Amino acid sequence: MTIPVIVAQQAQSVILIYLDGGPSQTDTFDPKPEAGRDITGILKGFIQTDVKAITLGEKFPLLSKQADKFSLIRSMTHGVFAHETAHYSMISGDLSKGTVVYPSFGAVVAFKKKEKYQGILPPYISLVSANSRFNEGGFLGNEYKSFDTNGTPEKGVFEVDGIINSFVNEKAFAARLSLLQRFDSLNTSINDKNIQSNIQNMRLKVSEMIQGDIRKVFDPSTESNEMRQSYGMSRIGQSCLVARKLVEAGVPFITVRTTGWDTHKAHFPKMNTMLPELDQALAALLADLSVKGLLDKTIVLCGGEFGRTPRVQWEAPWNGGRAHFGSAFSYLVAGGGFKSSMVVGATDKTGENITERKVFPCDLIGSVYQLMGIDPNGTLPHPTEGNVPILPSLGKQGQSNGLLKELMLKP
Numbered sequence: 152m153t154i155p156v157i158v159a160q161q162a163q164s165v166i167l168i169y170l171d172g173g174p175s176q177t178d179t180f181d182p183k184p185e186a187g188r189d190i191t192g193i194l195k196g197f198i199q200t201d202v203k204a205i206t207l208g209e210k211f212p213l214l215s216k217q218a219d220k221f222s223l224i225r226s227m228t229h230g231v232f233a234h235e236t237a238h239y240s241m242i243s244g245d246l247s248k249g250t251v252v253y254p255s256f257g258a259v260v261a262f263k264k265k266e267k268y269q270g271i272l273p274p275y276i277s278l279v280s281a282n283s284r285f286n287e288g289g290f291l292g293n294e295y296k297s298f299d300t301n302g303t304p305e306k307g308v309f310e311v312d313g314i315i316n317s318f319v320n321e322k323a324f325a326a327r328l329s330l331l332q333r334f335d336s337l338n339t340s341i342n343d344k345n346i347q348s349n350i351q352n353m354r355l356k357v358s359e360m361i362q363g364d365i366r367k368v369f370d371p372s373t374e375s376n377e378m379r380q381s382y383g384m385s386r387i388g389q390s391c392l393v394a395r396k397l398v399e400a401g402v403p404f405i406t407v408r409t410t411g412w413d414t415h416k417a418h419f420p421k422m423n424t425m426l427p428e429l430d431q432a433l434a435a436l437l438a439d440l441s442v443k444g445l446l447d448k449t450i451v452l453c454g455g456e457f458g459r460t461p462r463v464q465w466e467a468p469w470n471g472g473r474a475h476f477g478s479a480f481s482y483l484v485a486g487g488g489f490k491s492s493m494v495v496g497a498t499d500k501t502g503e504n505i506t507e508r509k510v511f512p513c514d515l516i517g518s519v520y521q522l523m524g525i526d527p528n529g530t531l532p533h534p535t536e537g538n539v540p541i542l543p544s545l546g547k548q549g550q551s552n553g554l555l556k557e558l559m560l561k562p
Contacts, residue, residue: 168432171413173237179481238282239285261403264403275406278304
């Protein structure tokens with residue numbers, strides 16, 4: 152079955168806030184306050200936002216004030232309960248169980264935008280690291296994997312691999328670069344003018360990236376203290392601030408990846424810290440993008456590889472933990488051509504079963520492609536298989552339920 156193409160405004164960038172390990176949907180975007188202690192645990196409260204359709208978990212007071220800027224999908228599903236396969240399913244959209252190992256959708260965006268994007272920075276950047284449980288480049292190769300910054304944006308100098316190093320001062324680096332350029336000028340063994348030109352262009356890009364103003368994109372200290380504090384001085388807060396700066400620089404795909412969401416044990420003590428940090432960072436990002444006029448052209452996604460069991464595991468050894476849950480989980484979507492103030496899909500009173508509009512990974516990713524001007528029914532070049540579908544699961548029964556037409560703006 153071919154999915155009909157929806158004509159919508161075109162986004163320029165994607166920010167994926169990836170909660171690695173699997174966040175609890177009932178504690179975040181699909182609260183069940185009436186379900187009782189076995190479902191709510193100690194987080195039994197909820198917040199009714201100014202948008203009638205949207206309620207949030209009690210730890211999202213700041214995000215609740217931005218409800219007019221986002222929508223929620225409460226019926227994400229893929230039925231996968233293991234981290235490795237769930238990551239692959241959620242990030243590639245592939246549920247076909249075929250022999251082709253697909254790239255992440257960040258890598259696909261980088262590949263599809265390679266001609267249009269002329270920036271110096273890599274087209275796909277992860278703050279501070281990408282998912283390591285599978286090869287994100289897939290058959291497209293390492294050229295399209297994300298550039299991982301590493302480093303700690305929340306502490307002192309944000310050292311970015313290959314770009315910012317506090318142990319080498321600018322004068323010392325300039326001397327090294329000058330020496331390298333002199334060496335290049337003395338190298339007469341390369342007669343091919345195209346190769347010489349490519350080497351020179353590479354040197355210029357390296358110089359501009361490391362010595363030029365572009366490095367300031369990675370430096371949150373160039374922002375006002377008030378702005379930094381609004382995002383929170385946490386890892387996720389400062390990463391989201393840098394993500395906004397990367398959007399301003401035109402980078403097509405940015406992942407903000409945080410870990411620690413695999414909460415089999417000590418779930419609620421961890422949520423008491425992690426949820427307020429997420430609340431502050433995500434609320435500030437949406438507000439900041441909106442004020443700067445960037446939200447309309449920037450897609451923001453927030454979720455993980457799956458959710459967590461609605462029923463709390465009170466018994467030992469879990470003692471109040473939540474296990475993996477791939478049957479029903481939630482995602483937040485905003486900007487870039489997605490409608491706001493909506494809820495798509497629903498779960499039952501305990502959050503264990505989807506009752507309305509299943510949304511599979513390829514349905515969400517395909518909608519992102521569509522809004523980015525990429526044909527979700529198109530193809531990718533495989534090195535041995537020829538052209539293969541960009542989303543092999545799209546339109547397949549049990550793997551797809553169609554693009555999110557109800558969430559996509561029309562011009």
